[in-house]
Amino acid sequence: MYRIKIDRSRCIGCLTCVTACVVSHETESTDARNRVVIDSETRPAPIFCRHCERPECVYTCMTGAMKKNPQTGYVEYDKEQCASCYMCIMSCPYGILKYDSIRNVEIMKCNMCVHRTEDGSANPMCVEKCPMQAITLEEVRES
Amino acid sequence: MKYVVLGSSAAGVNGVRELRRLDADSEIVLISKDKEIYSRCILHQYLGGKRTMERLCFAEKDFETLYGITWFKERSCTHLKPEEKEVVLENGETVSYDKLLIATGSHTFVPPVKNLKEAKNVVGFRNIEDMEVLKDAAKHAKHIIVMGAGLVGLDCASGFLELGVKVTLVEMAGWLLSKQLDKRAAEAYQDAFAGRGVKQYYGVGIAEVTLDEENRITEAVLTDGTRLPCDFVVVTAGVRSNVEFLEGTGIELSRFGLVYDETGKTSDDNIYGAGDVSGSSPIWPVAVKEGIVAASNMAGVPRKMTDFFASKSTMNFLGIPSMSLGDVNLEGEDIEVEVKKTKDSYKKILHKNGKIVGAVLQGDLAYGGILQQLIARKIDVRRVKKPIFDIDYSDFFHMKENFEYYFEEE
Ligand SMILES: Cc1cc2nc3c(=O)[nH]c(=O)nc-3n(C[C@H](O)[C@H](O)[C@H](O)COP(=O)(O)OP(=O)(O)OC[C@H]3O[C@@H](n4cnc5c(N)ncnc54)[C@H](O)[C@@H]3O)c2cc1C
Ligand code: SF4
Ligand code: SF4
Ligand code: SF4
Numbered sequence: 001m002y003r004i005k006i007d008r009s010r011c012i013g014c015l016t017c018v019t020a021c022v023v024s025h026e027t028e029s030t031d032a033r034n035r036v037v038i039d040s041e042t043r044p045a046p047i048f049c050r051h052c053e054r055p056e057c058v059y060t061c062m063t064g065a066m067k068k069n070p071q072t073g074y075v076e077y078d079k080e081q082c083a084s085c086y087m088c089i090m091s092c093p094y095g096i097l098k099y100d101s102i103r104n105v106e107i108m109k110c111n112m113c114v115h116r117t118e119d120g121s122a123n124p125m126c127v128e129k130c131p132m133q134a135i136t137l138e139e140v141r142e143s
Numbered sequence: 144m145k146y147v148v149l150g151s152s153a154a155g156v157n158g159v160r161e162l163r164r165l166d167a168d169s170e171i172v173l174i175s176k177d178k179e180i181y182s183r184c185i186l187h188q189y190l191g192g193k194r195t196m197e198r199l200c201f202a203e204k205d206f207e208t209l210y211g212i213t214w215f216k217e218r219s220c221t222h223l224k225p226e227e228k229e230v231v232l233e234n235g236e237t238v239s240y241d242k243l244l245i246a247t248g249s250h251t252f253v254p255p256v257k258n259l260k261e262a263k264n265v266v267g268f269r270n271i272e273d274m275e276v277l278k279d280a281a282k283h284a285k286h287i288i289v290m291g292a293g294l295v296g297l298d299c300a301s302g303f304l305e306l307g308v309k310v311t312l313v314e315m316a317g318w319l320l321s322k323q324l325d326k327r328a329a330e331a332y333q334d335a336f337a338g339r340g341v342k343q344y345y346g347v348g349i350a351e352v353t354l355d356e357e358n359r360i361t362e363a364v365l366t367d368g369t370r371l372p373c374d375f376v377v378v379t380a381g382v383r384s385n386v387e388f389l390e391g392t393g394i395e396l397s398r399f400g401l402v403y404d405e406t407g408k409t410s411d412d413n414i415y416g417a418g419d420v421s422g423s424s425p426i427w428p429v430a431v432k433e434g435i436v437a438a439s440n441m442a443g444v445p446r447k448m449t450d451f452f453a454s455k456s457t458m459n460f461l462g463i464p465s466m467s468l469g470d471v472n473l474e475g476e477d478i479e480v481e482v483k484k485t486k487d488s489y490k491k492i493l494h495k496n497g498k499i500v501g502a503v504l505q506g507d508l509a510y511g512g513i514l515q516q517l518i519a520r521k522i523d524v525r526r527v528k529k530p531i532f533d534i535d536y537s538d539f540f541h542m543k544e545n546f547e548y549y550f551e552e553e
Binding site for chain 2: 005056084
């Protein structure tokens, strides 16, 4: 599968990736599905969904709306099936999830921008727009 | 190898998935009282007409064929013969196993209130069958009392509101969701429910119900003497695990339910357990993870349950989002309480010697997942030089070779 590699040393905290994420999903929501935060030493840290091998958000989802795709390895979210119970927000260990800020119903979950390709492969707009190549799409192996 | 799984809910379904993932060829038999796979956590949306039966299903539509299993639906296990390695079903049929997973969950507990056991117009809020009874009650009953204002009781009250039915809540504790919320966060819900016409009684219980000749409730008498007209009672005051069929088998049970270790193994080497049947942490994510862990060990891949943090919940009644973690009402000299209020949100974090022990967030839950980790892992947050409400993963940032994040064990 593919994951977005994060090189913190290259990140300058410009938030271009956050804007890119909003733009990529602008027909659905006004929020980003990623974030860049600043640690106690004021160093920026891009916090992006890891599409975990053992995804806590999936284990906790009581409706089946959050699922790990066995083929691609991506953790997919189905807003029609979602009950807006917010259990996944509580369960993501890295504090990546939130609900949309207007209606409070849809979970802002990274989809690897698969909607941008015909064949459902990843095409992250955040990676494409990062001026520093601090985030890159890499193939990784899951056990 | 032949696996038998009892129960087709959170623990059983995820157990089946894991068994098949690790063992492509073995026979898997699923046996359940339920005739369909559905999520109990969203039953209120079914009651309220917001979700169809089809959309209650949390598993794949073609679950049986996808995982290549035999599923005996609507079949209750009534006895177990560990020596013969057989389960006995209610119709007398027996099914043999090499490894058995018990994921039979729990049932509604009817408290010892005078006349309640004999009454006809009483139901719990746990199974799809209960919802059919309640849909009918919604059409006829004028005075529905919900006994208990916990998560399930409020699910029930919300479902009825969707149908335009205003129930009455009776709760022993001083406020609703007393285990999950502090008084202030609870009041937001109490006011919202009151605004929608839901009458609420706190600090009192139902002492007895009055029955007519046909054993139908006509009135409820509260512990303070108040008499309320009542023609239907929904009991949401706790559950008991489904272990009746294990009596006399010698398999170890506790006061709460089935006993198993961190691998899911019971006192019998061929029998595993997972989920609400333990009677200890009756929440969805625990049932799922225990199902996976037990199945993994049954299939010979050792794995342990490490996540023991189960006092956590989220809620979204009447459009008010809240998250509750740990103990939110702790008091004591060394407990520090920090509160942050804005126009739309209320946040409270309790910490002790640098470690967060409880938190309640209301109105704004964004990125709150980190707090659960900090509490569960007992991470000292004093090294984070930011306001406690702004703590995020940046100060714990670690990446594996495959770019997954992790927490450094403290
Ligand atoms: C209304 C409601 C709302 C909830 N909301 C939340 C929530 O918001 N968050 C949360 O984390 N948790 C919630 N829960 C709790 C959650 O639903 C349970 O923790 C979870 O369902 C437990 O799963 P389980 O597989 O252990 O057992 P159960 O879901 O109880 O399923 C037991 C299974 O075993 C079968 N069975 C039982 N006895 C037998 C027998 N003798 N023979 C054969 N089969 C049998 C049943 O048919 C069923 O398939 C809620 C529960 C309810 C009732
Ligand atoms: S891959 Fe797409 S959805 Fe995910 S963070 Fe990047 S832009 Fe957002
Ligand atoms: S939301 Fe969190 S838990 Fe879920 S896959 Fe992404 S990083 Fe993992
Ligand atoms: S909010 Fe939606 S996706 Fe998240 S756990 Fe609840 S039902 Fe699943």
